[in-house]
Amino acid sequence: MVSSGFRNLLLKLGLPEGRLEVLEGKGGIEEDTFEGIRYVRFRDSARGFRRGTAVFEDGTVVLGFPHIKRIVQLKNGVKRIFKGKPFYVEEKVDGYNVRVVKVKGRILALTRGGFVCPFTTERILDFINEEFFRDYPNLVLVGEMAGPESPYLVEGPPYVKEDIQFFLFDIQEKGTGRSIPAEERYKLAEEYGIPQVEVFGLYDRSRIDELRELVDKLSEEKREGVVMKTPDMKRIAKYVTPYANINDIRIGSRIFFDLPGGYFMGRISRLAFHIAERRIRGEDFENYAKALGEALLKPLVESIEEVSQGHDVEETFRVRVKNVSTAHRMVNHFERLGLKIHIEDIEDLGNGYWRITFKRLYPDATREIRELWNGLAFVD
Amino acid sequence: MVSSGFRNLLLKLGLPEGRLEVLEGKGGIEEDTFEGIRYVRFRDSARGFRRGTAVFEDGTVVLGFPHIKRIVQLKNGVKRIFKGKPFYVEEKVDGYNVRVVKVKGRILALTRGGFVCPFTTERILDFINEEFFRDYPNLVLVGEMAGPESPYLVEGPPYVKEDIQFFLFDIQEKGTGRSIPAEERYKLAEEYGIPQVEVFGLYDRSRIDELRELVDKLSEEKREGVVMKTPDMKRIAKYVTPYANINDIRIGSRIFFDLPGGYFMGRISRLAFHIAERRIRGEDFENYAKALGEALLKPLVESIEEVSQGHDVEETFRVRVKNVSTAHRMVNHFERLGLKIHIEDIEDLGNGYWRITFKRLYPDATREIRELWNGLAFVD
Numbered sequence: 214m215v216s217s218g219f220r221n222l223l224l225k226l227g228l229p230e231g232r233l234e235v236l237e238g239k240g241g242i243e244e245d246t247f248e249g250i251r252y253v254r255f256r257d258s259a260r261g262f263r264r265g266t267a268v269f270e271d272g273t274v275v276l277g278f279p280h281i282k283r284i285v286q287l288k289n290g291v292k293r294i295f296k297g298k299p300f301y302v303e304e305k306v307d308g309y310n311v312r313v314v315k316v317k318g319r320i321l322a323l324t325r326g327g328f329v330c331p332f333t334t335e336r337i338l339d340f341i342n343e344e345f346f347r348d349y350p351n352l353v354l355v356g357e358m359a360g361p362e363s364p365y366l367v368e369g370p371p372y373v374k375e376d377i378q379f380f381l382f383d384i385q386e387k388g389t390g391r392s393i394p395a396e397e398r399y400k401l402a403e404e405y406g407i408p409q410v411e412v413f414g415l416y417d418r419s420r421i422d423e424l425r426e427l428v429d430k431l432s433e434e435k436r437e438g439v440v441m442k443t444p445d446m447k448r449i450a451k452y453v454t455p456y457a458n459i460n461d462i463r464i465g466s467r468i469f470f471d472l473p474g475g476y477f478m479g480r481i482s483r484l485a486f487h488i489a490e491r492r493i494r495g496e497d498f499e500n501y502a503k504a505l506g507e508a509l510l511k512p513l514v515e516s517i518e519e520v521s522q523g524h525d526v527e528e529t530f531r532v533r534v535k536n537v538s539t540a541h542r543m544v545n546h547f548e549r550l551g552l553k554i555h556i557e558d559i560e561d562l563g564n565g566y567w568r569i570t571f572k573r574l575y576p577d578a579t580r581e582i583r584e585l586w587n588g589l590a591f592v593d
Numbered sequence: 594m595v596s597s598g599f600r601n602l603l604l605k606l607g608l609p610e611g612r613l614e615v616l617e618g619k620g621g622i623e624e625d626t627f628e629g630i631r632y633v634r635f636r637d638s639a640r641g642f643r644r645g646t647a648v649f650e651d652g653t654v655v656l657g658f659p660h661i662k663r664i665v666q667l668k669n670g671v672k673r674i675f676k677g678k679p680f681y682v683e684e685k686v687d688g689y690n691v692r693v694v695k696v697k698g699r700i701l702a703l704t705r706g707g708f709v710c711p712f713t714t715e716r717i718l719d720f721i722n723e724e725f726f727r728d729y730p731n732l733v734l735v736g737e738m739a740g741p742e743s744p745y746l747v748e749g750p751p752y753v754k755e756d757i758q759f760f761l762f763d764i765q766e767k768g769t770g771r772s773i774p775a776e777e778r779y780k781l782a783e784e785y786g787i788p789q790v791e792v793f794g795l796y797d798r799s800r801i802d803e804l805r806e807l808v809d810k811l812s813e814e815k816r817e818g819v820v821m822k823t824p825d826m827k828r829i830a831k832y833v834t835p836y837a838n839i840n841d842i843r844i845g846s847r848i849f850f851d852l853p854g855g856y857f858m859g860r861i862s863r864l865a866f867h868i869a870e871r872r873i874r875g876e877d878f879e880n881y882a883k884a885l886g887e888a889l890l891k892p893l894v895e896s897i898e899e900v901s902q903g904h905d906v907e908e909t910f911r912v913r914v915k916n917v918s919t920a921h922r923m924v925n926h927f928e929r930l931g932l933k934i935h936i937e938d939i940e941d942l943g944n945g946y947w948r949i950t951f952k953r954l955y956p957d958a959t960r961e962i963r964e965l966w967n968g969l970a971f972v973d
Contacts, residue, residue, distance in 0.1 A: 280972045281972075282970035282971055282972055283970065283971060283972070283973055284968055284969070284970050285965050286965060286966050286967070286968050288968075289966065289967050289968030290968035290969075290970060291968070292968060293967065293968035293969070293970070294968070294970055450970050469858075469861075469862065469865075470862075473854065474853065474854020474855050474857070474858045475854050477854070477857070477858065477861075478849075478854045478857065479973060481849075481857075481889055481890070481893070482849065482850075482893065482965075484890065485849075485890055485893040485894045485897055486897060486965060486966070488890065488894050489894045489897035489898050489901065489966075498890075498891075498894075499883070499887075501886070501890065502883060502886030502887040502889075502890050502891070503879070503882060503883045503886055504886070505885075505886040505889060505890060506881070506882030506883055506884070506885035506886030506887075506889075507879075507882040507886075509861055509882075509885060509886075509889075510861070510864070510865055510868065510878075510881065510882050510885060511878075511882070513861070513862065513865040514865045514868050514869045514878075517865055517866060517869040518869050521869065585665050585666060585862075585866060586666050586669065586866070586869075587666070587669050587673065588664055588666050588668075588669030588670035588671070588672060588673035588674070589664070589670075589673070590662035590663065590664050590670060590673070590674055590830050591662055591663060592660045592661075592662055592663070593663055593859060
């Protein structure tokens, strides 16, 4: 249910009354509060409001971040999307997507789903300069939060050695969700000292061999991939490295029974397309096959062994916060989402930060493994 | 729709009228004819009529063959299902399930779905002795048809070097679907010279180590697994070898995009349970990992390469028939099921048999690979 204030606001913003009622009926829209700031978030798309959109009480609309299209055949994908036109190639950083925005005088960080994230909101000013929003109150900084100490992902990119970092990759307008041109973004990031994803330069389809070499280099360096964008940000596509496909499988295999088959199937097929496009044969092929097999089997076998010894399937996360209460609010947030979280350790780092260690338990996956281990006979 | 004759027959057999109407409404029951013999087959379960049941015009009821429960932890599964009681261990043969029955003076072979299979019906008397049905008209022979020349499977067990063979593994009563005791079956098979699955003897849970050794031996010999049955046939469970899990993945990978994720996921997890139960480590583990990775990648990469060169994803089948018309009826049957089949070659073997080579095409999988290869950008 949405309160009457928000009802009127959404109608004024152009959401048809019938559509609003349908959304409310199926829980596609939810009202929430963050430190006294009220907002609704869209769990489904509706008209111009993409999934993940947040509308604040003052009328600020932060559109959901659109899903970037993927290609699995680099050469033909580049040809088909960009034709002869040039495009910037930027690093695809392995983290979680945040939209940073100033609302009612506060800098807030929204996750993909449209939640104001208490953790990211607390930490965001460690990475970006508030002055940017004084000068550009109407813009939204979109970036990836990535590193080994993240509340959402068990791993980060290899070059973030501790904690997390913010990497800007888009700047959008409030309300419209329109991206500013890439070069303007590069300039603003430079000017305000906002850390951004690595930009590998301007490519076009005639430089496909160099682009492939770049992908190989990123894969060797255990990086996730590339996002290609026309300077006007109108055409965007992503391509991930074989390393990332296998590494995602390795991470997922630990919680095998909690993930849909498509999680693994998609990554296996992307790897296969890479191998087919690049005509990988012989020892290099064998190495990929072995890495894939190990990524699928090893963590899954370990999970089975752990459950057989009475333990749970779980993942461990570490985060650094300025206030312990932020960690508790983070846990509350997860619990409201139905996750089972257990705080393991709270450690004073002595530099104004606390390190919180928490576990996410997977009761369904644990139960399934336990039943099967105990000899359950089942029809499949 | 079911004709009035069958309506009355089914009602007489105890199917409630309301249930019959619901079944008809959703296509859960279908009327068919095989060489003038009319029957209905159950595509859904209803009351005592299991999925795959066939009811013939003369009132003969051949119940659908029930799905045998699977265990993935051999030791605990055996303990849980059989407690301290003995059970026969028989080979699980990798083929397709057929029920052989005499109806109106004819020996017919039904597939799992309850179709009278023109191919199997033509060939079945090459393998079993018609006298059996003269003496036991009320019994149904249930077995696996397996070999390299099968219309349903691209591969057979290693010990069937050519053509197909029939392997009896159950004898059931018409009407009730009740299995006769295992030892009676062994005796009847012996008496009538009906080939049967290999019987490895009577085990109980105290001989789990020997059972594990048997599974290892079968896996080395590239055989599918074991089915364990109490002598009275009341408790039955199956366990497949790691070889079969990986080999199924290899066969499936060729038509990767035509199979649900669960096909691969189930087999990967069974392999992982085997590795965990048997504490497989070191080089043996590495070998499984590599075999799994290759099974997943190699045929899929080959399919991608073939499609990229303009070919289709396809599987080739060979069968031996006495009459070419049988092959045509087989193809018609497949086409009615919505499959796309192309006969490649018809060869006179000169010994009263024709060898038919046909291809099954996978247009959806082909289209998906072609689109992705051509650079399609998609949201996933």
